[in-house]
Amino acid sequence: xxxxxxxxxxxxxxxxxxxxxxxxxxxxxxxxxxxxxxxxxxxxxxxxxxxxxxxxxxxxxxxxxxxxxxxxxxxxxxxxxxxxxxxxxxxxxxxxxxxxxxxxxxxxxxxxxxxxxxxxxxxxxxxxxxxxxxxxxxxxxxxxxxxxxxxxxxxxxxxxxxxxxxxxxxxxxxxxxxxxxxxxxxxxxxxxxxxxxxxxxxxxxxxxxxxxxxxxxxxxxxxxxxxxxxxxxxxxxxxxxxxxxxxxxxxxxxx
Amino acid sequence: xxxxxxxxxxxxxxxxxxxxxxxxxxxxxxxxxxxxxxxxxxxxxxxxxxxxxxxxxxxxxxxxxxxxxxxxxxxxxxxxxxxxxxxxxxxxxxxxxxxxxxxxxxxxxxxxxxxxxxxxxxxxxxxxxxxxxxxxxxxxxxxxxxxxxxxxxxxxxxxxxxxxxxxxxxxxxxxxxxxxxxxxxxxxxxxxxxxxxxxxxxxxxxxxxxxxxxxxxxxxxxxxxxxxxxxxxxxxxxxxxxxxxxxxxxxxxxxxxxxxxxxxxxxxxxxxxxxxxxxxxxxxxxxxxxxxxxxxxxxxxxxxxxxxxxxxxxxxxxxxxxxxxxxxxxxxxxxxxxxxxxxxxxxxxxxxxxxxxxxxxxxxxxxxxxxxxxxxxxxxxxxxxxxxxxxxxxxxxxxxxxxxxxxxxxxxxxxxxxxxxxxxxxxxxxxxxxxxxxxxxxxxxxxxxxxxxxxxxxxxxxxxxxxxxxxxxxxxxxxxxxxxxxxxxxxxxxxxxxxxxxxxxxxxxxxxxxxxxxxxxxxxxxxxxxxxxxxxxxxxxxxxxxxxxxxxxxxxxxxxxxxxxxxxxxxxxxxxxxxxxxxxxxx
Numbered sequence: 001x002x003x004x005x006x007x008x009x010x011x012x013x014x015x016x017x018x019x020x021x022x023x024x025x026x027x028x029x030x031x032x033x034x035x036x037x038x039x040x041x042x043x044x045x046x047x048x049x050x051x052x053x054x055x056x057x058x059x060x061x062x063x064x065x066x067x068x069x070x071x072x073x074x075x076x077x078x079x080x081x082x083x084x085x086x087x088x089x090x091x092x093x094x095x096x097x098x099x100x101x102x103x104x105x106x107x108x109x110x111x112x113x114x115x116x117x118x119x120x121x122x123x124x125x126x127x128x129x130x131x132x133x134x135x136x137x138x139x140x141x142x143x144x145x146x147x148x149x150x151x152x153x154x155x156x157x158x159x160x161x162x163x164x165x166x167x168x169x170x171x172x173x174x175x176x177x178x179x180x181x182x183x184x185x186x187x188x189x190x191x192x193x194x195x196x197x198x199x200x201x202x203x204x205x206x207x208x209x210x211x212x213x214x215x216x217x218x219x220x221x222x223x224x225x226x227x228x229x230x231x232x233x234x235x236x237x238x239x240x241x242x243x244x245x246x247x248x249x250x251x252x253x254x255x
Numbered sequence: 256x257x258x259x260x261x262x263x264x265x266x267x268x269x270x271x272x273x274x275x276x277x278x279x280x281x282x283x284x285x286x287x288x289x290x291x292x293x294x295x296x297x298x299x300x301x302x303x304x305x306x307x308x309x310x311x312x313x314x315x316x317x318x319x320x321x322x323x324x325x326x327x328x329x330x331x332x333x334x335x336x337x338x339x340x341x342x343x344x345x346x347x348x349x350x351x352x353x354x355x356x357x358x359x360x361x362x363x364x365x366x367x368x369x370x371x372x373x374x375x376x377x378x379x380x381x382x383x384x385x386x387x388x389x390x391x392x393x394x395x396x397x398x399x400x401x402x403x404x405x406x407x408x409x410x411x412x413x414x415x416x417x418x419x420x421x422x423x424x425x426x427x428x429x430x431x432x433x434x435x436x437x438x439x440x441x442x443x444x445x446x447x448x449x450x451x452x453x454x455x456x457x458x459x460x461x462x463x464x465x466x467x468x469x470x471x472x473x474x475x476x477x478x479x480x481x482x483x484x485x486x487x488x489x490x491x492x493x494x495x496x497x498x499x500x501x502x503x504x505x506x507x508x509x510x511x512x513x514x515x516x517x518x519x520x521x522x523x524x525x526x527x528x529x530x531x532x533x534x535x536x537x538x539x540x541x542x543x544x545x546x547x548x549x550x551x552x553x554x555x556x557x558x559x560x561x562x563x564x565x566x567x568x569x570x571x572x573x574x575x576x577x578x579x580x581x582x583x584x585x586x587x588x589x590x591x592x593x594x595x596x597x598x599x600x601x602x603x604x605x606x607x608x609x610x611x612x613x614x615x616x617x618x619x620x621x622x623x624x625x626x627x628x629x630x631x632x633x634x635x636x637x638x639x640x641x642x643x644x645x646x647x648x649x650x651x652x653x654x655x656x657x658x659x660x661x662x663x664x665x666x667x668x669x670x671x672x673x674x675x676x677x678x679x680x681x682x683x684x685x686x687x688x689x690x691x692x693x694x695x696x697x698x699x700x701x702x703x704x705x706x707x708x709x710x711x712x713x714x715x716x717x718x719x720x721x722x723x724x725x726x727x728x729x730x731x732x733x734x735x736x737x738x739x740x741x742x743x744x745x746x747x748x749x750x751x752x753x754x755x756x757x758x759x760x761x762x763x764x765x766x767x768x769x770x771x772x773x774x775x776x777x778x779x780x781x782x783x784x785x786x787x788x789x790x791x792x793x794x795x796x797x798x799x800x801x802x803x804x805x806x807x808x809x810x811x812x813x814x815x816x817x818x819x820x821x822x823x824x825x826x827x828x829x830x831x832x833x834x835x836x837x838x839x840x841x842x
Contacts, residue, residue: 037551040296041525054313081672087681108317115324115343119709123340126762127331130340167673174671193672201659202312217677218684220619220659223309225503226492227620234452235615245307 056246057102057207059095064105065136069157070143071097074192076159080166081196088217089210091196099199099208100139100192109136131187135195142188145180146173204244211249215242257548257556263289266547266561268532268576269568271356272815273801273822275510276414277565279484279518280826284834287523289559291549293531293568294322294353297511303359303501311658315499320360321345322352322569326531329571330707333724333760335588341710341718347762348769349499350569354528355511357569357769358815362498362623362655363474363507365417366812367408367820370401370437371635375808378635379645388645391726393598393698395807398779399788401437404820407827409440411819415508416480416488419443419472433469435630445477448491453616453688454627457652460747466629471651472816473624474508484517495656497623507623527551533714535564535580535798544798550714563829566800567822573804574599574704574774575719582792582800583775583785586703588722594785595775596705598698599721600809602770603729603757605648605692605737609749610666615685618657626653632736633811634695644731648694648811650740657684664689666751690744692736693768694757695811699726704774725759733757770814772806777821779841787841789828790821796839801825 063071074097082091091097107113111134120132133141150158150169158166172178173189180188199208201215203223209215215222221240230238242248264286267278278288297303313319322328322345330339351357371378374396379388388394411417421442422432429442447470450458458468475491482488491506505512518524529552536545536558546560566573577595578585584593628651630636639645656662663680664687670676707720725733737756744752757767778784781793786805792798801822803814832840 037527037529037553038296039525039527040519042520054307054310082677083674085674085677087674087677111343113317113323113325115328115341117341117710121338121340124333124337124760126333126760126764127340127342128346128764129343170672196672198312198316198660201663202316203310205310206312214659217681218659220657220684225305225309225494225496227494228449228490228492230617231449231451231493231620231625233617234455236617237615238617245310 054205056205057098059098059207063101065101065109066104066139070139071101072159073143073147073157074100076166077170077192078196078199080163080170081193082200088213091200094200094210094213095208096196096199099202099206100195102207103195104136104139110134129187131184133183135191138183138188138191141183142180142192145182145188148181149178205246212242212244257558259558259560262560262562263287264561265289265563265565266291266559267565267567268547269356269566269572270354270510270515270526271351271567271569272358272510272819274565274567275354275514275518276411276819276822277567277801277826278524279514280823280830282518282521282523284830285523286563289561290524290526291530291532291547291559292354292526292528293326294528296526296528297353297355297359297501299501299503299505299512303503305503308500308503309494309496311496311660314360314496315658316660318345318349320351320353320499320501322350325713326352327572327712327718329719329721330710331721331723331763333722335701335722339707339720339722342763346764347767348771349766350571350769354515354526355509358509359501359511360499361509361769361815362653362813364624364653364813365412365415365472365474365816366649367437368810368812368817369435369634372810373397373400373404382635383640389728391699392645392728393700395598395776395778395783397777397788397807398784399777403788404824405437405440407820407823408816410823411816413444414482414484414513415474415819416444416476416482416513417472417474417508418445418448418470418477420447420470422469431469433630434467435633435636443472445480448473448475448477448622448625450627451493451617451620451625451654452614453618453654454625454652456688456747457690457743458627460743461629464743464746466631468627468629471624471626471628471653473622474815475502475506475622475624476508482513484514486513486516488512491622491625493620493622493625495619495621496658497621498655531714532576533579533716535566535576535582537580537582537795541581542795544795562797563833564798565825566798567802570771570774570802570804571704571719573800573802575706577775577785577800578704578706578719579716582795582798585705588701588703591700594781594783596703597783598773598776598807599702599704599723599771600696600698600773600806601723601761602768602809603648603694603696603725603733604767605694605733605740605756607690607737607740607744607755608664608753609688609690609744609747610664610683610751610753611686611688611749613686616654616688618654618662618685618688621654621656623655624653626651628652632692632739642731642735644728644735646695646697646729646732646811648692648736650690650692650736650743652688652690654688659684667753690740692740693811693813694729694733694736696729696809697726698773698808724761725757730757730759770803770809772803772809772814775800775804776807777805778807789832789840790825791828791833791840796833797837799825799829
């Protein structure tokens, strides 16, 4: 049966997906109306890259989620979690704060894909994260509470403290020796640590790991897709130059 | 309410491995088949493009290919006295979504269960005595046997192009294969994959110690292969973005790379995606399935009547659908009566890490199922007399790749941030390997599936509730097999060994395995099983429930090869027996 009405493009199904399967019979489950479900029969058509595009983060666009003050605090955290040393630039310089900002401004920030229905109640550790707070809320509350703590104890905002003092406070958060107001300090610390590492080691597409700094540091070759000629070269330094989904900077050089 | 659609010969719920295989067999037998899939239509070229699949944040961290818990999740607790809470983010396991299901992001390891497994209770009683099995275990026979299963394993491997080296052919034992496997009617369709350094080192050491290493059977094909459906796959390139990722090379077998490209072109088949099945409907006395009710992505409800209903979703949804449809009697751990939800089991995942100073494993070269293994400590391949447990594990080195958000091994006690963290991370990245031991998990009366009394999905239906913990049997087994694995590790002479035997209680947070089995198990006795050996529901002869939900317990092997074999077995029963004489195939 042929489709009778133009299906609406929503409900997890993009307009592009619908167009991409135009050779399939879009029967809206064989009934009139605006059903978006798809019925496939025969050879499905597809458009190259229809489902795969991730927009690279535009670093020049300014903060999308954080206030200036919050951003300063996050930068002051990520440059201590990943300090500059002989191995690499810092997490701040690598863009970890920008990474976190863009993640929080997107679907992740609201836990849009996760089950967030109540009742919310504490369980055993094995039952996992049961907080009703989204990542965005955790940062908003946690960053404010961290600054409150620092003003009380050290008469300054976190970002204004010396590196050693910031390290000490981060250790205390990690070991639950500081209780923040309105949020479990470990819940907050673990999220920031996880997101910082995600940013530092993810593809540079997402705003952290500037110029593949962490991949160069480790010797991880990145977005390569064929090691057939190398798999049996055992215990050998293969000296790959990393490459990201977006290529690498010397590919852009004018010859 | 639901709008009634025209009658079809068969409706298949779920278009992963099991559903796609059965739908294809039924279409080839001349039936008109409708496939219902709750997720999107997935296609290699469209969804797993080579330019963008190498994205660890998107696929491993944000779980792009997995079922979104906002759509459906489970609740969990360790004991019947606790209150179950929802798993809000997938941790311990990774259910899939869309055509291909979890078969898109699986590792590809494709074992056949050993002949003894299909009659495990009988086998253990014969070998160790009638009273040998402890009360905490509810082990049982499958109601089938090796001779019945073997042709269907063969059929699945030929569809998947599985690579490996036979250890036992019907003509006799073969060198270099797994000596513990059941006799095979034919060798693997493609030869073993090339091996990276860490599995090679492990195999050399294991061989020196008198064990029998073999290439891990892998549905990542080793060379170009065209399967019996006429679908062609390309050789694995060891890209290291495999488990948790879709394959851009058409190398990893899944329903979308081996079955659906042929099936979708057949006239008698149609697939409805973004459609979630709510209920299997039955006639007034519950003796016949009349079809299904499903909801599409616009929230419209449809009734699809069918002569035959095949439920072939993931284990969790198979069982939930049976519970919400009142098929069979719900299991009650207090009385041990009822079969729907009974004998839920998992996998007992152990590992040993080896930190070296002088080796470079190039750990980013890998694939979900490339590696070498031994079965000397698996299942009942060793004498359990006096050990205090039954079962064992598949011991192997399978480097899956080393994308660095997740693959950053450091010795215990290493700081988690700061300059010392960074130094240790760099020092250990290329020189660390791990030996895994994927061990059995034996069913127990207090481990079961039921409907949660509190938490509901977005459509208002109860979530499935898991009540599960590791038994004393399995914890003793885990310690034993991990000790044996550590002996091999020590012989390999690393700087440091860290042994991680599975300990209780079951923890929903760290990933362990997606090998969730049971809850609607197969057997010969309707009092302790839900389906007969043809995967036909006892008392509802036109309803078939297929998948790992049929396993009565879980051996020390990955389940997918057996899921595929059961799908072929169910299809064979429908086509060759049921259609000729519709009704109960077993009395």
